[in-house]
Amino acid sequence: MKKVFGRPKSMKSNPFHYCAGCGHSIAHRLIAEVIDELGIRDRTIGVPPAGCAVLAYNYFDVDMIEAQHGRGPATATGLKRVLPDRIVFSYQGDGDLAAIGTAESFHAANRGENITVIFINNAVYGMTGGQMAPTSILGQKTTTSPVGRNNILDGYPIKISEIFAILPGTTYIERCTVTSPASIVKTKKAIRKAFQYQIDGQGFSLVEILSPCPTNWKMSPPEACRWIEQTMSKEFPLGAIKDLPAEEMKKQQKGK
Secondary structure (H helix, E strand, O other), rough: OOOOOOOOOEOOOOOOOOOOOHHHHHHHHHHHHHHHHHEEEEEEEEOOOOOHHHHHHHHHHEEOOOOOOHHHHHHHHHHHHHHHOEEEEEEEHHHHHHHHHHHHHHHHHHOOOEEEEEEEEEOEEOOOOEEOOOOOOOOOOOOOOOOOOOOOHOOOOOOOOHHHOOOOOOOEEEEEOOHHHHHHHHHHHHHHHHHHHHHHOOOEEEEEEEEEHHHHHHOHHHHHHHHHHHHHHOOOOOOEEEEHHHHHHHHHHHHH
């Protein structure tokens, strides 16, 4: 019998530790599928974050190196500069990237480092109990904003993708989600495109994934998916935010 579906070679045969309905497991599989399809498994290095995905090295069957909290892009920068033939990706949550790691992420993007960042945005601090994150939306109830995020007290949700898109060093930035089969297909295309841009030497690429967190949102998995589609995606609109053609990027690089 012909086998038509199976585990990607770039993914180990380990049970995920993630909560039921969490988007990490889908994102992991999509990355592994893209690595397989691009034939880059033997030269890919992943950088897991602090947070829920800290154990990502248990699942990807490629070289992995753990970074300090928020320092994924800095670690990825060092790896890419020493080993420019490798395909390097940093996998980060909103607390890791948009809070403690803001500076490292911002400056890596601004320098146009030829790396790829997979940014998981679930609008809370998942691993530590669901506290308010930089990406929590206004009115969202978390353990540290029990009556809802208030812009006067807490400020506004940070839109990392839009901020990074105005930096001249970034090439490709797209926001996706994993709430339905159709959205999962789109997210895989975005991840593949981001990796391809790195292979082609076009500079910094980032894919933001709006990811369900049913446990900390106090919702069922279907409710969490609907909340992303009906509420969260209004604050963080889906789609390509920046897609700089190769010729335009070459002009910018010559300008340097």
